[in-house]
Amino acid sequence: MIIHSSDQVSRARFLKRFPVPKNFGVPAESRIVQGRTWPAPEGARRVKVFKIYRYDPERGTNPRIDTFHVDLDDCGPMVLDALIWIKNKVDSTLTFRRSCREGVCGSCAMNMDGTNWLACTRFISDLDAPAVIYPLANMRIIKDLVPDLTHVFAQYEMIEPWLHVKTPDPEKERLQSAEERKQLDGYYECILCFCCTSGCPSHWWNGNRFLGPATLLQAWRWLTDSRDEGSEERLDRLEDPFRLYRCHTILNCTRTCPKGLNPGKAIAEEKKAILERRS
Amino acid sequence: MNRPRMRSPFGSAIWLGSAKTGVEHWWAERVSAVALVPLTIWFLAAIIFHTRSDHAGFVAWLREFPTTILIILLLIALFHHAALGLQVIVEDYVHSDLKFAVIVGVRLTCFAAAVAGILAALQIALAS
Amino acid sequence: MTHIRPRSPNIQSYRPQLTSVLSIANRITGVVLSLGGVGLVVWLVAAALGPEPFSVVQGFFASWPGQIVLFGFTFAFFLHLCGGIRHLVWDTVHGFELASIYASGWAVVAASIVLTAATWIASIFMGA
Ligand code: SF4
Ligand code: SF4
Numbered sequence: 001m002i003i004h005s006s007d008q009v010s011r012a013r014f015l016k017r018f019p020v021p022k023n024f025g026v027p028a029e030s031r032i033v034q035g036r037t038w039p040a041p042e043g044a045r046r047v048k049v050f051k052i053y054r055y056d057p058e059r060g061t062n063p064r065i066d067t068f069h070v071d072l073d074d075c076g077p078m079v080l081d082a083l084i085w086i087k088n089k090v091d092s093t094l095t096f097r098r099s100c101r102e103g104v105c106g107s108c109a110m111n112m113d114g115t116n117w118l119a120c121t122r123f124i125s126d127l128d129a130p131a132v133i134y135p136l137a138n139m140r141i142i143k144d145l146v147p148d149l150t151h152v153f154a155q156y157e158m159i160e161p162w163l164h165v166k167t168p169d170p171e172k173e174r175l176q177s178a179e180e181r182k183q184l185d186g187y188y189e190c191i192l193c194f195c196c197t198s199g200c201p202s203h204w205w206n207g208n209r210f211l212g213p214a215t216l217l218q219a220w221r222w223l224t225d226s227r228d229e230g231s232e233e234r235l236d237r238l239e240d241p242f243r244l245y246r247c248h249t250i251l252n253c254t255r256t257c258p259k260g261l262n263p264g265k266a267i268a269e270e271k272k273a274i275l276e277r278r279s
Numbered sequence: 280m281n282r283p284r285m286r287s288p289f290g291s292a293i294w295l296g297s298a299k300t301g302v303e304h305w306w307a308e309r310v311s312a313v314a315l316v317p318l319t320i321w322f323l324a325a326i327i328f329h330t331r332s333d334h335a336g337f338v339a340w341l342r343e344f345p346t347t348i349l350i351i352l353l354l355i356a357l358f359h360h361a362a363l364g365l366q367v368i369v370e371d372y373v374h375s376d377l378k379f380a381v382i383v384g385v386r387l388t389c390f391a392a393a394v395a396g397i398l399a400a401l402q403i404a405l406a407s
Numbered sequence: 408m409t410h411i412r413p414r415s416p417n418i419q420s421y422r423p424q425l426t427s428v429l430s431i432a433n434r435i436t437g438v439v440l441s442l443g444g445v446g447l448v449v450w451l452v453a454a455a456l457g458p459e460p461f462s463v464v465q466g467f468f469a470s471w472p473g474q475i476v477l478f479g480f481t482f483a484f485f486l487h488l489c490g491g492i493r494h495l496v497w498d499t500v501h502g503f504e505l506a507s508i509y510a511s512g513w514a515v516v517a518a519s520i521v522l523t524a525a526t527w528i529a530s531i532f533m534g535a
């Protein structure tokens with residue numbers, strides 16, 4: 001099946017997960033145990049089962065998978081609605097981030113049925129039965145579905161995501177032609193949800209040194225900005241066997257970006273620019 | 280509490296700094312890949328053509344001048360490409376100091392295999 | 408609090424997609440073909456040593472396990488070749504739309520199967 005945009009949920013799938021042991025390479029504190037099953041709502045006629053990753057730092061126990069029954073007739077259409085329904089009606093300790101509930105803030109990024117997306121823009125009806133909800137993959141977890149994004153934001157900070165200028169400020173603003181402005185399309189829209197970075201196998205194995213697709217897409221956003229004068233340092237900062245070249249064009253990033261952006265392409269542009277400056 | 284080290288998140292992210300290099304490795308992998316496309320296809324076609332040959336038949340083929348040249352080019356491109364690719368795989372998955380030992384092993388093995396292959400091809404070509 | 412924060416699962420739960428499956432396949436076939444390169448060197452050295460060592464190696468390749476190994480190498484070769492060409496195209500910053508990524512991905516799978524079959528049919532034809 002040919003997927004045309006990243007919001008398409010493929011029904012045809014020949015593997016649910018990679019054939020590795022469940023606890024393959026998982027350190028003791030991250031092992032997932034069986035959680036509790038919450039009772040189904042009484043009198044509900046359309047019920048969907050949700051299996052949700054839970055972790056409570058105060059209990060000092062391992063993460064677990066809890067099972068919830070959601071009454072679809074009493075709940076909105078989106079996965080975020082189901083989470084809010086559970087929090088209101090079943091277990092008020094269920095913790096997750098959300099703010100805009102319309103796909104512009106990037107808070108509610110999580111892993112649903114094995115792929116990363118925003119909970120507020122994924123239809124419940126698109127999920128398997130039972131629906132399986134994990135936090136963003138490969139992140140340290142603060143609580144339940146809330147990942148610790150400190151490191152990925154530190155990586156973002158590293159590329160100095162602001163305009164670098166060397167020439168004195170002009171009298172008015174720095175101008176940009178319509179054509180030049182167009183170069184930013186597909187890059188400036190990034191909401192820093194980190195769906196892509198969390199879905200990138202290269203970032204799983206070498207996330208301490210590889211910058212990851214979100215940060216690299218942002219890096220291109222500044223490199224391609226006609227007003228920016230810091231491209232020399234920007235490219236120097238990127239040219240590194242790990243920071244940039246750990247990207248092996250797997251393209252899980254492009255497959256998963258909930259804004260339909262293309263980090264894989266941004267990275268290819270960077271590799272090309274670095275090649276260009278030496279041959 | 281949850282951060283056993285006191286180094287700041289930014290400091291950890293920036294840690295070794297940029298090597299300011301890395302494009303050569305990537306580029307050499309592409310160049311050797313481009314070379315391998317015709318060389319491997321030629322080799323496969325030739326081998327199919329010689330499905331029924333015996334030792335004498337193969338040696339006669341290997342002694343032809345173009346064959347010798349192409350075989351040697353194939354060996355160089357193949358083991359160069361293999362060494363570069365395998366090094367990346369090792370860097371991806373091996374995170375202890377063993378990494379350097381494995382990389383040295385991979386590189387030396389590829390070099391030795393290429394030299395052995397080239398000498399064998401020359402021996403066949405030049406034996407009287 | 409002394410508990411270390413758990414890490415959420417990655418490969419244990421992330422869904423295999425055409426993108427990641429073909430990437431890991433390119434990697435595995437790369438390793439397989441590196442071993443194939445060593446096989447090529449062994450074959451060349453045997454040919455250089457004379458008819459007897461050569462017939463031992465040829466005998467292995469003609470046996471059932473040998474044929475299975477050769478078949479595996481053929482498929483690995485075409486998958487790596489087609490996947491590699493796909494990568495070279497990407498390196499020129501082309502073909503990054505999701506529809507193209509999927510189309511080229513399935514094309515690689517189909518082409519590898521067809522070319523492997525064609526190679527073996529040709530080889531059986533030559534051997535007959
Ligand atoms: S590129 Fe897409 S997936 Fe990645 S952080 Fe930006 S919006 Fe999220
Ligand atoms: S294309 Fe690069 S950044 Fe994107 S998922 Fe693959 S390795 Fe990661």
Ligand code: FES
Binds near residue numbers: 098101102103104108
């Ligand atoms: S709540 Fe803002 S993106 Fe989902």
